Amino acid sequence: xxxxxxxxxxxxxxxxxxxxxxxxxxxxxxxxxxxxxxxxxxxxxxxxxxxxxxxxxxxxxxxxxxxxxxxxxxxxxxxxxxxxxxxxxxxxxxxxxxxxxxxxxxxxxxxxxxxxxxxxxxxxxxxxxxxxxxxxxxxxxxxxxxxxxxxxxxxxxxxxxxxxxxxxxxxxxxxxxxxxxxxxxxxxxxxxxxxxxxxxxxxxxxxxxxxxxxxxxxxxxxxxxxxxxxxxxxxxxxxxxxxxxxxxxxxxxxxxxxxxxxxxxxxxxxxxxxxxxxxxxxxxxxxxxxxxxxxxxxxxxxxxxxxxxxxxxxxxxxxxxxxxxxxxxxxxxxxxxxxxxxxxxxxxxxxxxxxxxxxxxxxxxxxxxxxxxxxxxxxxxxxxxxxxxxxxx
Numbered sequence: 563x564x565x566x567x568x569x570x571x572x573x574x575x576x577x578x579x580x581x582x583x584x585x586x587x588x589x590x591x592x593x594x595x596x597x598x599x600x601x602x603x604x605x606x607x608x609x610x611x612x613x614x615x616x617x618x619x620x621x622x623x624x625x626x627x628x629x630x631x632x633x634x635x636x637x638x639x640x641x642x643x644x645x646x647x648x649x650x651x652x653x654x655x656x657x658x659x660x661x662x663x664x665x666x667x668x669x670x671x672x673x674x675x676x677x678x679x680x681x682x683x684x685x686x687x688x689x690x691x692x693x694x695x696x697x698x699x700x701x702x703x704x705x706x707x708x709x710x711x712x713x714x715x716x717x718x719x720x721x722x723x724x725x726x727x728x729x730x731x732x733x734x735x736x737x738x739x740x741x742x743x744x745x746x747x748x749x750x751x752x753x754x755x756x757x758x759x760x761x762x763x764x765x766x767x768x769x770x771x772x773x774x775x776x777x778x779x780x781x782x783x784x785x786x787x788x789x790x791x792x793x794x795x796x797x798x799x800x801x802x803x804x805x806x807x808x809x810x811x812x813x814x815x816x817x818x819x820x821x822x823x824x825x826x827x828x829x830x831x832x833x834x835x836x837x838x839x840x841x842x843x844x845x846x847x848x849x850x851x852x853x854x855x856x857x858x859x860x861x862x863x864x865x866x867x868x869x870x871x872x873x874x875x876x877x878x879x880x881x882x883x884x885x886x887x888x889x890x891x892x893x894x895x896x897x898x899x900x901x902x903x904x905x906x907x908x909x910x911x912x913x914x915x916x917x918x919x920x921x922x923x924x925x926x927x928x929x930x931x932x933x934x935x936x937x938x939x940x941x942x943x944x945x946x947x948x949x950x951x952x953x954x955x
Contacts, residue, residue, distance in 0.1 A: 567596050568596060569594075569595040569596050569597070570595065570596070570597040570598075570599055570629075571590050571593055571595035571597070571598050571599065572598075572599040572600075572601065573586055573590060573598075573599070573600055573601070574601045574602070574633075575601075575602040575603060576603050576633065576660070577603055578602065578603055578605065578609075579602045579603070579604070579609045579612050579613065579632075580602065583600065583602070583612075583616055584616065584619065584620075586600075587600060587616075587620060587628075596627065597627045597628065597629060597650060598627075598628045598629075599628070599629040599631070600628065600629070600630050600631070601629075601631040601632075601633055601659070602631075602632060602633065603632075603633050603634055603637075603660070604632030604633060604634050604636040604637035604640070604661075605634065605636065605719070606636055606718070606719045606723045607636050607639075607716060607717070607718050607719075607723050607724060607726070607727035608719075608723050608726050608727060609632055609636065609637070610632050610636065610637065610639055610640055610727060610730075610731075611726055611727060611730040611731075613630055613632055613640060613647060614646070614647060614730060614731070615730075616630070617630050617646075617647045617648040617649075618648075620648070621648050627650040628648060628649065628650065629644075629649045629650060629651060629652070630647040630648065630649050631647075631649070631652070631653070631659075632661070633659055633660040633661050634660045634661045635660075635661050635690070635691065635692065635715070635717040636661075636717050636718070636719075637660075637661045638661055638663065638714060638715055638717075639683075639714050639716070639731070641653065641654075641661065641662065641663060641668075642663070642668065642672050642674060642677070642712065642714060643677060643681070643712075645677065645678060645679050646679055646731075652668075652674070654667075654668045671697060671698050671701050671702075671940075672697070672701060672712055672714075673701065673704075673705055673712070676710070677710075677712055678710065680710065681710050681711060681712050682709070682710060682711035682712075682734050683711070683712060683714065683731055683732065683733045683734060684700060684704075684711060684712070684713040684714070684733070684734055684735045684736065684923065685697075685713055685714040685715065685716040685733065685736055685737070686713070686714075686715055686716060686736065686737040686738075686739055687716045687717075687718050687724045687736050687737070687738055687739070687742055687746070688716075688717070688718070688738070688739035688740055688741070688742055689717050689718060689719070689740075689741065689742075690717065691715040691716075691717045691739075692715075693863070693864055693865075693888050693944075694715055694739070695887065695888065695909075695912060695936075695937045695940055695941070696713065696715075696737050696739075696912075696916060697713050697714065697715055698936045698937060698939075698940045699912075699913070699916050699932075699933040699936045699937055700713035700737075700916065700919075700920060700933075701713050701936075702928075702932050702933065702935075702936035703920045703924075703928040703932055703933065706928060706929055706932055707924065707926050707928075709924065711734075716733075716736070718742070720742075720745075721742055721745045721746055721749060724736075724742070724746075725749065728768075733768065734767060734768055734923070735765075735766065735767040735768070735919075735923040736765070736766050736767075737764060737765055737916070737919055738763055738764050738765065738766060738775075738805075739764070740804060740805070740806070740860060741804070743762040743763060743764055743804065743805025743806070744761055744762045744804070744805050744808075746763055746766065746775070747761055747762050747763045747775065747805075749773060750763060750766055750772070750773045750774055750775040751771050751772035751773055751774055752771070752774040752775070753774065753775045753776065753777075754775070754776040754777065756776070756777045756780050756809065756812065757775055757776060757777040759812055759837065760777060760780075760805070760808035760809050760812050760837065761805075761808065762777060762804075762805030762806075762808050762809060763775035763776065763777050763805075764776075764777050764778055764779050764805065764806075764809070764915065764919075765777070765778055765918075765919045765922060765923075767922070767923055776922060777809055778915040778916075778918040778919055778922075779805075779806055779809035779810065779813075779911075779915055780809045780810070780812060780813035780816075781813070781914070781915070781918060782911045782912075782914040782915025782916075782918060783809065783810050783813055783856075783885075783911050783914075783915070784813050784817065785910070785911070785914040786883075786906050786910035786911060786914065787883070787906070790881060790904065790906065791853070791854055791880060791881050791904075793814065793817035793818055793819045793854075794817065794818030794819070795818060795819070795820070796814075796818075796819040796820070796853045796854050797819070797820055797822070797851065797852045797853045797854070797879075798814045798819040798820065798821050798822070798852065798853070798854045798855075798856065799821075799822045799823075799824055799843070799847045799851070799852040799854070799855045799856070799879075800814070800821060800822070800823050800824065800834070800856050800858060801824050801825070801845060801855070801856065801857045801858060801859055801871050801872075802823075802824075802825055802857065802858035802859040803823060803825035803827055803830035803831045803833070803834050804830075804858065804859075806858040806885060807823065807825075807834050807858040808834050808837060810856055810858055810885075811823060811834050811835070811837060811838045811840065812837060812838055814838070814854075814856075815837075815838035815839070815840070819854070820840065820841075821835070821838045821840035821841075822835070822840055822841045822842065822843050822847065822851070822852070823835045823840055823841070823842050823843075824842070824843050824844060824845045824846070824847050825842075825845065826844075826845060828842060828844075845871060845872075846871070846872050846874075846875035847875075848878075849875070849876040849877065849878025849879075850878040851878070852878070852879045853879050853880045853881070854879060854880065854881050854882075854883065855872075855877075855879055855881070855882045855883070855898075856882075856883045856884075856885065857871050857872075857882075857883070857884045857885060857886065857892075857894055858885050859871055860886065861886075861894075862884065862886045862892040862893050862894055863886050863888060863892075864888045864889055864944075867889050867892060867893060868893060869893060870892070870893040870894040870897060871894060872894055872897065872898075873893075876901070877897070877898050877901035877902075877903050879903060880903065880904060881903060881904045881905070881906065882894065882895060882898035882903045882904070882905050882906075883905070883906040884905070884906070884907060884908055885908040885911055886907075886908045887907060887908035887909040887911075887912045887937075888941065888944075889941075890907050890908075890909050890941060891907065892907070892908075895907060909934075909937060909938075909941075912937065913933045913934045913937060916933055917933055920933075
């Protein structure tokens, strides 16, 4: 009776992007509904490329409106950038649908009301990314300099999945986190000297010749150590063997520390140790064999924050540095402090390396406290700021 006005006709596929999406859309449009909503599971970033192509094919249709959403973590860009997908609105809420963001995040963090089809896209590529603080920091930076840009979590299945998305969406700059720091290195056209040495990048941007990359992990890691411990002659133990471990080990060796790499995969540990003429040892290291211990593994990250890479081990050193930043006080740091060690949390490094990334992308350094305050606000809201641990037994 109302010719479809005020009618929203929805179709949901919680498993995949259906191959007959165009046919489904045409049949739904033929009903006369004022708005047709398509919500499908995005199992990869590439599925958003499919949805973008779908939206462009139907953009010229004048009758009615549509909403196009990719559900799941990989689908977040479709929720934050409705205009890009030709959607007349988007949705927010407390996880009512897979990948849905809270309204406060959409408005305050991603500044969705200011985004347009011309907004520059930046992001962090990795997996998983649900608890990454990078978006809240970098988006605060873009807001501060009033740049029409947004920084998104880009949860990729592999580097090829990210590349296809980045090409289709004209992504301008990306932070690279686990597990892709080494694999992205093989894809860039040019890198800085540190990236070449460690074989890993954590920051890339697009220029006229393709992706170029740098590694801000080394200097970001060293910044909180300045004035805390003398590195020349220091016995440093690095837990882990990934891209972050390679950058940390190299930075330590450059400062004159002797480096021992401890990892469960001894072949990978040996490869990191060879970079710095260091040694290898099993986890946990023997007490009395180190002055500085650094955890570069994700062990202890929220929500699995009741575990430690040094569980049951003795602490015989001076300072323990955990690159995990959520929670700010990990089980490792709590145990180390109880044993009389000084400690440094991963938030210090996260902020320091992120500030260098932002400056490299934009040419404008963020305010001296912008990133730190943004990260702390997010952790406070999530209840993870200054969370201490007690013995689980």
